[in-house]
Amino acid sequence: MTPNDKEDELAGTEQPFVAHLVELRDRLIKALLAVGAVCVVLAIWPGPAALYDLLAAPLIAHLPKGATLIATSVISPFIVPLKILLMAGFLVALPVVLWQVWAFVAPGLYTHEKKLVLPLVVSSTVLFFIGVAFCYFFVFGQVFSFIQSFAPKSITAAPDIEAYLSFVLTMFLAFGAAFEVPVVVVVLARMGLVPVEKLKEFRGYFVVLAFIIAAIITPPDVVSQLALAIPMCILYELGIWAAQIFIKHTKAPEDSSETAGP
Numbered sequence: 001m002t003p004n005d006k007e008d009e010l011a012g013t014e015q016p017f018v019a020h021l022v023e024l025r026d027r028l029i030k031a032l033l034a035v036g037a038v039c040v041v042l043a044i045w046p047g048p049a050a051l052y053d054l055l056a057a058p059l060i061a062h063l064p065k066g067a068t069l070i071a072t073s074v075i076s077p078f079i080v081p082l083k084i085l086l087m088a089g090f091l092v093a094l095p096v097v098l099w100q101v102w103a104f105v106a107p108g109l110y111t112h113e114k115k116l117v118l119p120l121v122v123s124s125t126v127l128f129f130i131g132v133a134f135c136y137f138f139v140f141g142q143v144f145s146f147i148q149s150f151a152p153k154s155i156t157a158a159p160d161i162e163a164y165l166s167f168v169l170t171m172f173l174a175f176g177a178a179f180e181v182p183v184v185v186v187v188l189a190r191m192g193l194v195p196v197e198k199l200k201e202f203r204g205y206f207v208v209l210a211f212i213i214a215a216i217i218t219p220p221d222v223v224s225q226l227a228l229a230i231p232m233c234i235l236y237e238l239g240i241w242a243a244q245i246f247i248k249h250t251k252a253p254e255d256s257s258e259t260a261g262p
Contacts (some may be wrong), residue, residue, distance in 0.1 A: 027100040034096040039089035048081035051088055052161070055168060058140035060206050062148050070158045080161045087169070091132075115249065116190065124183045127235075131179030132172050139175065139227045146223045152260055171224075174217045178232050186246050196247075199240050206236050219245025 007137060042051065056069060070076050090097075098121055105200060188194040194202075207229075214229040 024104060027104045031093075031097040031100045034093040034100075035089050038093045039085055042085055042088055042092070048085045051084050052081045055084055056161075056164065058136065059144050059159065059164060062141070064148075067157055069161045069164060071162075072160050073162065076160075076162055078176065080165050083165060091129075094125060116246075119246070120183055124180055127179040127183065128176040131175040131177070134231070135171050135175035135181070139171070139224060142223045143221060144220065144226065146221055147219075168218075171218070175228060177212075178228055179235060181232055181237035182242055185198040185236060186243045189240075189243035190247055196240060196243055199243070203236070207233050210236075215228035 034044075046054075059069070071080075073079075102118065102121055105117070109117060148157070185199060189196050189199060210229040211225065212231040213232070214225040218224040218228050
């Protein structure tokens with residue numbers, strides 16, 4: 001092999017790698033631009049303060065009349081709404097971000113793999129948003145009402161805005177992740193790690209596991225624990241049903257065709 005041949009060989013292997021890096025950079029820039037554009041729009045309307053008021057509405061509705069949230073840090077009234085603006089911008093732009101991820105990995109996948117990955121990306125995104133919405137519109141109201149019913153009359157509730165933001169983010173992540181149970185079940189079954197029959201046999205254990213998880217990651221009240229554990233159990237059953245359909249329609253060509261006899 002001549003030096004020129006070796007140089008050409010290296011050039012041939014380097015160029016695709018550099019091209020992938022360039023494409024990855026471009027995809028990241030487009031994703032960041034999408035998040036930035038949404039943040040700018042939300043900063044103009046409705047504005048960071050209005051976003052925080054919207055996020056705090058479930059708690060304010062259950063506080064005693066005249067009670068408000070407080071800021072114990074000098075910069076909290078600026079930092080907390082800014083964090084909420086960034087979080088909202090990312091969530092709104094999440095479909096664009098995931099599309100850029102999909103556009104980057106899709107060319108390297110086989111047809112049957114595309115049938116596997118794209119539905120999982122879409123369904124996991126939708127389920128995460130459903131989990132967050134369920135937490136905001138249903139769970140928060142029930143939890144805050146339950147907590148205030150136990151508050152002594154001599155106590156005036158005045159939660160700190162940073163503590164409330166931390167609580168909200170924890171709950172959003174908990175419910176968003178919990179609603180991913182069907183996706184996890186489908187992946188486990190489709191990859192052959194756990195057969196569907198084993199998943200059916202694991203039902204009883206999963207109910208116990210769901211309540212343990214709910215007790216660990218939610219506040220120590222019965223309402224939020226039940227609100228997390230019960231949907232997880234229902235979604236587990238939905239995942240088993242979806243896995244059977246998914247396996248049938250995403251088989252590789254060699255798996256779906258029968259082997260010819262001699």
